[in-house]
Amino acid sequence: MNRWFWRVIIAAALVVVAVWLYSVFFPSPERAIRARLTELAKSASFGGNEPPLAAMANAQRVAGFFMEDVQIQVELPGRVGATVSGRDEVRDKTIALRSLGAGLQVEFLDINIIVASDKNSAEANLTLKGRIAGEKDLIVQELKMLLNKIDGDWKIKRVETVKTLSFRAWHEDSLSSSGGLEERAGERRSFPHIPNARPPFNNFHARFQSIPSDWHSG
């Protein structure tokens, strides 16, 4: 009895380890995208006075997260809105940003992912949290990203601003209700969440963070 008990325990432990190893080596699309976005946030962060060569190398690395024909249209609170077309422009703007000198810490919080039925495209809704060195105010903006799987890697095809207080909730207009990403991409609707895009707004609005998150951010 005792011997069988331990055999069952060991078998259960082996199953758990096997499942864990499988999830590590063959991650689900959600998990792979989450890891990819976390990696992007890490690559996009930089300290002040980054050497020019390092800045160029890191900018190239950041550009590698995007598709060749990426479209980025974001309005960051209190900043100038940015429209970027193509991976080369992403790289150039990243180099320009990094050469400004001030450090930047980027985090993607509350990442929600919907993967299309073909498992080759996905939509991610997240909150960008940025902190520029020496500035008191945080940059906070909800974003939506469309990703495609290219040669086994998830790459960002489109980034757009989600106006939290002006438009429909993300899930009401997401993949699950619109019949798949390809269909929506085929509609050629550019940035459906910002039909009344207005000049960049300031971040004077009261934001408040849940305390646990603040602790995480250190």
Add this chain to the structure above:
Amino acid sequence: MATTTETARPHWVRTVLIGKRPRRTAVRILVLVVVCFVWFRFVLLPIKVQGMSMMPTYTENRVNFVNRVAYLFHKPMRGDVVAIRTSGISIMYMKRIIGLPGETVEFHAGQAVIDGVILDEPYLKYNCDWELPPKLLGADEWYVVGDNRSMPERDHEKGVATRRRIVGKVLL
């Protein structure tokens, strides 16, 4: 006999730290942790205010709580200060509800006008000169705005929040 009694008695430090019955103490701690987790995650969410759009009602760095069960039995009401989620609850907006579903909201000479009637807002301490055209709210739309309207209108984040975006009512 007296010696035996003394050796069986736990040290006072141990008694203070884990009590006379460690197993019972462990169970108590476990229950307390679970209760705290559930309470502070699903009932009263602790928050820290950042930004100035709710000044002077709520000042920066003030700690507060969001009552997530406040709207279980009734809908959000005018005057409530609510937490509005972004893509999650790590960062939320803190705003006051001034317009209810089905109402028309506009700003004229800095005053909020609801269905053509000027809204009395005793919590406002700063004057403003906002002019915003009328906006008809849908069946599931609440109009939210901060208390600090001394800044230019375009710099103040405000607008429509659906019910699923409203996480709860700010407690204090």
